[in-house]
Amino acid sequence: MTILVTGGLGFIGSHTAIELIESGHEVIILDNLINSKLEVLDKLFEITGKRPIFYQIDVTQQAALEEVFQSHRFDGAIHFAGLKAVGESVAKPLEYYYNNLVSTMVLSKLCLKYGVNKFVFSSSATVYGDQISPMREDMPLQRTTNPYGETKAMSERILMDTASVNPDFSVCLLRYFNPVGAHDSGLIGEDPNGIPNNLMPFVTKVAKKELDTLSVFGDDYDTIDGSGVRDYIHVVDLARGHLAAIEKMGPGVSIYNLGTGRGTSVLELVEAFTRVNNVVVPYEVVARRDGDIATSYADPTKAEEELGWSAQKDIEDMVGDAWRFEQQNK
Ligand code: NAD
Ligand code: UD1
Numbered sequence: 001m002t003i004l005v006t007g008g009l010g011f012i013g014s015h016t017a018i019e020l021i022e023s024g025h026e027v028i029i030l031d032n033l034i035n036s037k038l039e040v041l042d043k044l045f046e047i048t049g050k051r052p053i054f055y056q057i058d059v060t061q062q063a064a065l066e067e068v069f070q071s072h073r074f075d076g077a078i079h080f081a082g083l084k085a086v087g088e089s090v091a092k093p094l095e096y097y098y099n100n101l102v103s104t105m106v107l108s109k110l111c112l113k114y115g116v117n118k119f120v121f122s123s124s125a126t127v128y129g130d131q132i133s134p135m136r137e138d139m140p141l142q143r144t145t146n147p148y149g150e151t152k153a154m155s156e157r158i159l160m161d162t163a164s165v166n167p168d169f170s171v172c173l174l175r176y177f178n179p180v181g182a183h184d185s186g187l188i189g190e191d192p193n194g195i196p197n198n199l200m201p202f203v204t205k206v207a208k209k210e211l212d213t214l215s216v217f218g219d220d221y222d223t224i225d226g227s228g229v230r231d232y233i234h235v236v237d238l239a240r241g242h243l244a245a246i247e248k249m250g251p252g253v254s255i256y257n258l259g260t261g262r263g264t265s266v267l268e269l270v271e272a273f274t275r276v277n278n279v280v281v282p283y284e285v286v287a288r289r290d291g292d293i294a295t296s297y298a299d300p301t302k303a304e305e306e307l308g309w310s311a312q313k314d315i316e317d318m319v320g321d322a323w324r325f326e327q328q329n330k
Contacts (some may be wrong), residue, residue, distance in 0.1 A: 002026040002073060004116070005248060006107060007061050007080030008052070009036035011190045012122065013049040013177055014044060014079065015239035018188075021048040023243055028072055031064070032058040033083065035101035035193065043187040043189035061111070063153035068182055069114045076118030076246050079107055082151070087197055089148035099160070112169060118173045120245050121159055124152045125231070125259070127297055128173060133263065134178070135232075137175070145311040156255075160251035163253045177259030177298050179230035180240050181318040189325030192236075199266060200232070200318070204326040207279045214281055216266050218288035223295055226284075227266035231297035232260040234313035234321070244309035258309040259298025273319040298311045 003020055007013045008029030014036075017027045019265055021044070029041075029052045045051040053072075057064045058304075059081045081088065082100045088095040104121070111119055126149040128135045129142025139279035156173050163171045180200040182189025195211070196202045205211040241258040264272075270281050304310045 001246065002028065002074035004028050004030065004068075004074045004077040004156045005080065005104070006030045006077070007082065009033065009038070009040040009054075010080055012176075012235060012238060013078075013080035014040050014188050015235045016080070016242045017044055017185060017222075018047055018051060018183065018245075019236075019239045019243045021050050021052065027052040028068070028074070029054045029070065030057045030059060030158060032056060035083070037191075040095060040188060047185055047187055049324065058108055060099060062106045065106060065110055069110050073112070074116045075214075076120065077107060077111055077116055078120040078242055078246060079104060080122050082122065084148065085197060086146050089151075090146050093147040096147045096151055100116045101154055104155045106157055108159060112162070112166055114194065117168050118170050118246060118249060119159065119173070120174060120242060120249070121155060123156055123173045123175045123177050124149065125168065125177045125257070127153045127156065127315065128296070130293040133295050133297045134261065135257060135296065136299045137257060137302055160253050167251070170249055170251050171253045172245045173253065173255045174245060174328065175243060175255065175257050177233050177257070177296065179235050180232045181234040181236065181313070181321040183236060184321055186324045186328040189322065189329065191329070200322050203273055203281055204322055206281050206283075207273065207277065207323065208326055212282065214283035215286040217284050217286060217292060220288075222295035223265055225265050225267045227261040227293040228292055229297065231262060231264045232264055232269065232315060232318055233258060233260050233311055234318050237311040237313050241303065241307070241309050244303070244307040248307050254306070256303040256307065257298040257300050259300050261298055261300045263295060263297040264315050269315065269319070272315050273323070276316050276320050277323040279323070
């Protein structure tokens with residue numbers, strides 16, 4: 001298949017491009033480089049031996065995007081392009097609603113116009129809100145606590161409504177849990193700008209002594225050791241979930257959790273990082289972070305049954321690969 005990958009130079013998109021190329025698909029990448037670097041394209045070539053066609057385009061710009069649709073015949077689109085920092089979304093709501101919603105609408109409009117009938121969307125476990133884990137795809141969605149989360153819930157709704165009146169248009173909503181890790185080549189991984197908000201990139205910066213101490217946000221949750229529990233998933237497993245989705249998605253709308261089904265606490269992750277990488281991660285327990293929930297992990301059964309996909313990598317692989325990338329690339 002020929003697959004359009006928006007946001008394909010970013011963290012998850014670049015790993016997915018590798019899996020698609022290595023499975024024989026042709027990949028065309030669009031990215032405006034707002035949160036990624038052009039050199040990722042060279043890394044994709046180094047890893048796969050193929051250099052995907054790349055357009056530096058903002059997906060919200062319909063005229064520019066339409067020229068790409070006129071130049072290629074796509075069998076499907078995977079839409080990663082989006083802004084993803086929760087805190088920034090609270091400070092800049094209009095930027096987040098505009099970028100994430102307009103990009104989804106413009107892309108789906110052109111997919112309909114040019115007969116591109118498979119649309120895979122990057123959603124998030126954040127749409128479940130604070131419910132009892134394991135999260136299942138048929139749970140009612142809860143209002144999220146920030147504009148970023150709302151853009152995911154709203155994009156899901158926009159795509160479902162669009163699919164319901166366009167029977168040929170198939171939509172697959174993938175709800176990611178907590179993506180971490182890096183490609184085992186050590187060439188690509190997560191490279192956030194500035195001080196990271198998410199746990200794993202913060203831990204790698206502390207291990208590298210670029211930051212002094214990890215703040216553990218709360219040790220009084222009702223969890224195994226009081227710290228927050230999440231379902232960390234290796235980005236390569238996540239990428240393979242997209243390959244399975246685009247190859248096997250059926251008609252209409254399908255929704256899948258992409259998680260491991262296992263919860264790991266903050267303190268367990270720090271312990272695994274220290275043990276596997278033999279490096280010290282100084283930490284201190286501080287107050288809970290606003291908007292955090294105690295526990296979030298997936299029920300991944302549906303993806304296993306319908307897509308034949310399940311996560312294969314464990315927390316040791318995740319902390320090992322994250323550290324290798326940090327050491328090799330910065
Ligand atoms: P990322 O920031 O590394 O990748 C997103 C890419 O999209 C970047 O390369 C960025 O330059 C590009 N982009 C953003 N807006 C664009 C636009 N208007 N036009 C063209 N390119 C644009 O993020 P990621 O971690 O790879 O996430 C990919 C998707 O998955 C995002 O939609 C994100 O919200 C979603 N998601 C991520 C996580 C996570 O923890 N990483 C969790 C759940 C969902
Ligand atoms: C966050 C977002 C979520 C988004 C996801 C992936 C919030 C409230 N939620 O999820 O919408 O989909 O990222 O991008 O921001 N922690 C620390 N110290 C740190 C950082 C994190 O103790 O410095 C803890 C958190 O309290 C949490 C766990 O580590 O228990 C994971 O945090 P994080 O990596 O930020 O992901 P989420 O909060 O699950």
